[in-house]
Amino acid sequence: MEEIKQGYQSLLHSKWDCKYHVVFIPKKRRKALFGQVRRHLGGIFHALAQQKECQILEGHLLPDHVHMCIAIPPKHPVASVIGFLKGKSAIAVARQFSGKECNFTGEHLWARGYAVSTVGFELEQVRQYIRAQDEADGSKGQF
Numbered sequence: 001m002e003e004i005k006q007g008y009q010s011l012l013h014s015k016w017d018c019k020y021h022v023v024f025i026p027k028k029r030r031k032a033l034f035g036q037v038r039r040h041l042g043g044i045f046h047a048l049a050q051q052k053e054c055q056i057l058e059g060h061l062l063p064d065h066v067h068m069c070i071a072i073p074p075k076h077p078v079a080s081v082i083g084f085l086k087g088k089s090a091i092a093v094a095r096q097f098s099g100k101e102c103n104f105t106g107e108h109l110w111a112r113g114y115a116v117s118t119v120g121f122e123l124e125q126v127r128q129y130i131r132a133q134d135e136a137d138g139s140k141g142q143f
Contacts, residue, residue, distance in 0.1 A: 019119035021126050027111045031063035060133045067130045086110040
């Protein structure tokens, strides 16, 4: 997939510009996103997004929630991409930080659901809002 630029991207039979502002939280909104987990999640999210031909344009990790602006091609449903990011990142965190080597059940990092809105032509306003989360939180959790 070619790098995301201002303007439309191309698939075989379509031109697209689909960007979404997504927010999701850890299970029970506990403050689980700190320290080494927080430092590694950005890279994990970027690698997983690339697997689905998506690109995270802006992201911010707060101790109790995640904001991201993500470009998703129209051939991938938003729900399946977000489910993939949440599911695979939870497994990666469990393997890396909890010593779990095989797939497991009963342990969940993320709460069910997420909030999503289309960005449209307001990309810079959404990016500024996500960046402003640094000031609101007082930390550097950008990824």
